Amino acid sequence: MIRLLFIGDVVGRSGRAVVLEQVPLLRDRWELDFVVVNGENAAGGFGLTETIFEDFISCGVDAVTLGNHAFDQREALVFIERQPRLIRPANFPPGTPGRGAAMIESEGGARLLIVNVMGRIFMEALDDPFATVKRELRAWPLREACDASLVDFHAEASSEKWAFGHFVDGKASLVVGTHTHTPSADHRILAGGTGFISDVGMTGDYDSVIGMEKDEPLRRFTLRIPSGRLEPAGGPATLCAIAAEIGPDGLTKAIAPVRIGGVLSPAKPDFWA
Numbered sequence: 082m083i084r085l086l087f088i089g090d091v092v093g094r095s096g097r098a099v100v101l102e103q104v105p106l107l108r109d110r111w112e113l114d115f116v117v118v119n120g121e122n123a124a125g126g127f128g129l130t131e132t133i134f135e136d137f138i139s140c141g142v143d144a145v146t147l148g149n150h151a152f153d154q155r156e157a158l159v160f161i162e163r164q165p166r167l168i169r170p171a172n173f174p175p176g177t178p179g180r181g182a183a184m185i186e187s188e189g190g191a192r193l194l195i196v197n198v199m200g201r202i203f204m205e206a207l208d209d210p211f212a213t214v215k216r217e218l219r220a221w222p223l224r225e226a227c228d229a230s231l232v233d234f235h236a237e238a239s240s241e242k243w244a245f246g247h248f249v250d251g252k253a254s255l256v257v258g259t260h261t262h263t264p265s266a267d268h269r270i271l272a273g274g275t276g277f278i279s280d281v282g283m284t285g286d287y288d289s290v291i292g293m294e295k296d297e298p299l300r301r302f303t304l305r306i307p308s309g310r311l312e313p314a315g316g317p318a319t320l321c322a323i324a325a326e327i328g329p330d331g332l333t334k335a336i337a338p339v340r341i342g343g344v345l346s347p348a349k350p351d352f353w354a
């Protein structure tokens with residue numbers, strides 16, 4: 082059995098703090114094989130710096146995925162090339178620095194394929210995420226080239242995420258939706274054995290507007306006049322994650338949401354008591 086924890090979009094300093102505090106504890110307590118984090122909002126809400134990336138890796142994170150904010154910090158265009166555990170959307174245009182998929186190995190020797198991809202509904206125009214992931218999964222087939230595979234489907238529309246889950250059902254171990262910053266209650270195992278949730282939710286302060294201080298978004302919604310910068314909310318963060326246990330056949334046997342700290346109601350898997 083492979084035990085995997087995927088942590089949703091980490092927003093700003095308070096999001097980072099709960100990750101740095103909880104990942105070492107949870108790794109140990111739940112005997113996790115893999116911890117993967119979406120880090121697209123880790124640096125002040127916009128992108129990721131190399132220092133933050135390295136802090137994540139040092140605290141026990143195995144790999145970091147991204148999204149539409151991948152290159153908001155310009156330095157990411159450079160350091161992504163020397164960080165094989167940093168993964169940006171696979172359907173960015175050819176020539177974009179970095180990689181859209183990576184294979185990592187656990188201490189016990191299990192191989193996990195991680196693919197990051199972006200949806201296209203209400204988002205920027207990119208290559209077809211369905212065809213892109215199909216190609217990646219064919220190149221690294223489950224049970225042959227890897228023991229487990231995880232797709233971080235970074236998208237706005239639930240419909241696109243559900244459709245994608247069914248599209249790879251039985252061919253990927255786990256599909257986790259990211260980007261909306263709001264956890265959904267639809268985690269489940271699909272008919273073919275793929276674990277699925279349409280959105281893991283963010284790891285940040287929920288007394289906010291999707292992780293940002295409330296005042297500026299409220300001004301923009303009510304007056305249509307931007308008058309300041311969007312800043313991450315600084316109150317205690319909720320760590321939002323999905324816990325999954327993957328069997329020897331590469332399919333998910335158990336899946337549960339994780340919520341720790343902050344203003345959301347707590348949740349943890351009962352299968353790792």
Ligand SMILES: [Fe+2]
Nearest residue numbers: 090121122260
């Ligand atoms: Fe995000």
Ligand SMILES: [Fe+2]
Nearest residue numbers: 148149150260
């Ligand atoms: Fe995003």
